[in-house]
Structures are given as C-alpha cells and as structure tokens.
Amino acid sequence: MRRVLPVVMLLCLFGNSAHAGLKAIGKGDQMQLDPAAFPNKMKERYLLMKFKCAKCHTLERTVVALQTGIAPISGQPFDRDATRAYGIKMMRKSGANMNKQEIKEIIELLNFLLDEAAK
Numbered sequence: 001m002r003r004v005l006p007v008v009m010l011l012c013l014f015g016n017s018a019h020a021g022l023k024a025i026g027k028g029d030q031m032q033l034d035p036a037a038f039p040n041k042m043k044e045r046y047l048l049m050k051f052k053c054a055k056c057h058t059l060e061r062t063v064v065a066l067q068t069g070i071a072p073i074s075g076q077p078f079d080r081d082a083t084r085a086y087g088i089k090m091m092r093k094s095g096a097n098m099n100k101q102e103i104k105e106i107i108e109l110l111n112f113l114l115d116e117a118a119k
C-alpha cells in the first residue's frame, strides 16, 4: 500500500489530464492497455511485451511508467532516453529470456506508447 499510494496520487495528477492519451484497462495486477487502435506492427509488439514483460511483475509497472512518465519503483524519469536503458536492464535480469531483437521491438513499442501517452 505504501508503494501504491504515491502512484495513485501521480495518476490523479497526470493520468487524466496531461497524459490522457494512453488509457489502461483494468486495475492493479490486471492492468493492461487496449491495443485495438494501435497500428498492426505495434499490436504484434504489444503481444510480445505482454508475454515477455509480465513474467516477474505484472504489466501495471510498465503501464504506470508510460502514463506518468516516472518509473514507479525508483521514481526515475521514464522517457525516450529511459526506455532503452530499462529495456536492456530487464533483458539482462536472470530468467528474462529475451533476445536483442525482441527487446529492440519492445523498446520501439515503449517509445510509440510514450508518444501516445503524450497526446
């Protein structure tokens, strides 16, 4: 709860106004994005991300980072400079089971989603 509260507060501050472009469906562990309006290429990448990036933690962490522009655990900025660094960091974790091509595609998706969030 201690960790969730600041995130909820951030979502209230930014989620509905500045970053209205990226709508999440579901809450908490169920939180996901709705890829229906994404271009086909990004839809495929979203499926890849759902598969690869929700193994150790749920997608909530990534969705919140995209919506708020702040990585929820460390409080660091989650912007275009950060997506690559985080992608590589996650790829290198033991058990991540992602190759360079997959992480490249996921980073491109994260950058696309950041643009969507900023709309």
Ligand code: HEC
Residues within 6 Å of the ligand: 049, 052, 053, 054, 055, 056, 057, 061, 062, 065, 070, 071, 072, 073, 074, 075, 076, 086, 087, 089, 090, 091, 093, 094, 095, 096, 097, 106
């Ligand atoms: C092998 C396990 C594992 C996989 C797979 C994984 N993560 Fe993580 N993730 C973690 C752990 C552990 C943390 C918390 C510590 C840290 O940031 O290193 C974390 C933290 C995060 C954070 C918050 C970072 C912060 O500084 O607040 C984000 C965002 C994130 N992950 C996104 C992703 C994305 C996107 C993917 C897929 C490319 C992914 N994770 C795949 C284990 C994983």
